[in-house]
Amino acid sequence: MSSKPVISAHQLNHYFGKGELRKQALFDINLEIYPGEIVIMTGPSGSGKTTLLSLMGGLRSVQEGSLTILEQEMCGASKRKMIQVRKQIGYIFQAHNLLTFLTAKQNVRMSLELHPDYLEKDMDAIATEMLQAVGLGDRVDYYADSLSGGQKQRVAIARALASRPKIVLADEPTAALDKKSGRDVVEIMQRLAKEQGCTILLVTHDNRILDIADRIIHMEDGRLAAASYS
Numbered sequence: 001m002s003s004k005p006v007i008s009a010h011q012l013n014h015y016f017g018k019g020e021l022r023k024q025a026l027f028d029i030n031l032e033i034y035p036g037e038i039v040i041m042t043g044p045s046g047s048g049k050t051t052l053l054s055l056m057g058g059l060r061s062v063q064e065g066s067l068t069i070l071e072q073e074m075c076g077a078s079k080r081k082m083i084q085v086r087k088q089i090g091y092i093f094q095a096h097n098l099l100t101f102l103t104a105k106q107n108v109r110m111s112l113e114l115h116p117d118y119l120e121k122d123m124d125a126i127a128t129e130m131l132q133a134v135g136l137g138d139r140v141d142y143y144a145d146s147l148s149g150g151q152k153q154r155v156a157i158a159r160a161l162a163s164r165p166k167i168v169l170a171d172e173p174t175a176a177l178d179k180k181s182g183r184d185v186v187e188i189m190q191r192l193a194k195e196q197g198c199t200i201l202l203v204t205h206d207n208r209i210l211d212i213a214d215r216i217i218h219m220e221d222g223r224l225a226a227a228s229y230s
């Protein structure tokens with residue numbers, strides 16, 4: 001591929017605990033992820049997927065090796081730099097983390113308020129447009145509490161993508177959903193990512209959604225096993 005990777009890891013290691021209890025969770029991770037790619041990460045429980053995802057999201061400090069996110073080196077990065085990088089990433093988690101006392105639109109709008117360039121714009125209109133894009137045009141003013149699991153997850157997608165981030169990280173986005181809702185949710189993510197040219201890195205145990213990936217990577221005991229192209 002000719003374009004520069006949006007995420008690039010070289011000899012990345014990670015440890016938890018101190019002294020005798022220190023345990024290595026990631027071993028020599030080498031990985032490059034390119035603009036517009038949809039990469040799915042699979043692997044057994046405890047293999048290090050969430051640890052790697054949180055490093056790649058600037059949510060955890062890099063201890064050893066090199067990790068660049070959007071051309072910023074994260075090893076030794078200051079808190080300020082980590083926060084700068086985080087603002088350019090959309091996050092979707094299993095437990096959607098919506099604020100239940102806000103409406104769908106207010107939840108999406110909140111993510112725009114973090115970006116100075118959106119403060120001048122009609123954030124309500126942008127939030128509404130994103131909710132329409134995920135098929136929730138008729139639920140814009142509903143409180144998050146009153147939506148179904150699949151609808152909440154679609155609000156979480158709208159929230160993650162509203163500011164048009166270059167990278168979206170998703171940890172088990174379909175885990176709490178039935179088959180049909182799970183499928184809908186990933187297809188919406190796939191369509192929006194392709195439209196916006198954003199990269200998606202998604203961790204899942206859900207074999208039914210592997211086909212949306214451009215590339216599948218597999219973690220095993222803290223190491224990246226064989227990568228395959230679908």
Ligand SMILES: Nc1ncnc2c1ncn2[C@@H]1O[C@H](COP(=O)(O)OP(=O)(O)OP(=O)(O)O)[C@@H](O)[C@H]1O
Pocket residue numbers: 016017025043044045046047048049050051052
């Ligand atoms: N905060 C922590 N403190 C200590 N050990 C941790 C911590 N977080 C993760 N670990 C350990 O690091 C290893 C990798 O965990 P991680 O959560 O990254 O795996 P995972 O592949 O995401 O698992 P799952 O699929 O169950 O979510 C595990 O052995 C886990 O026990």
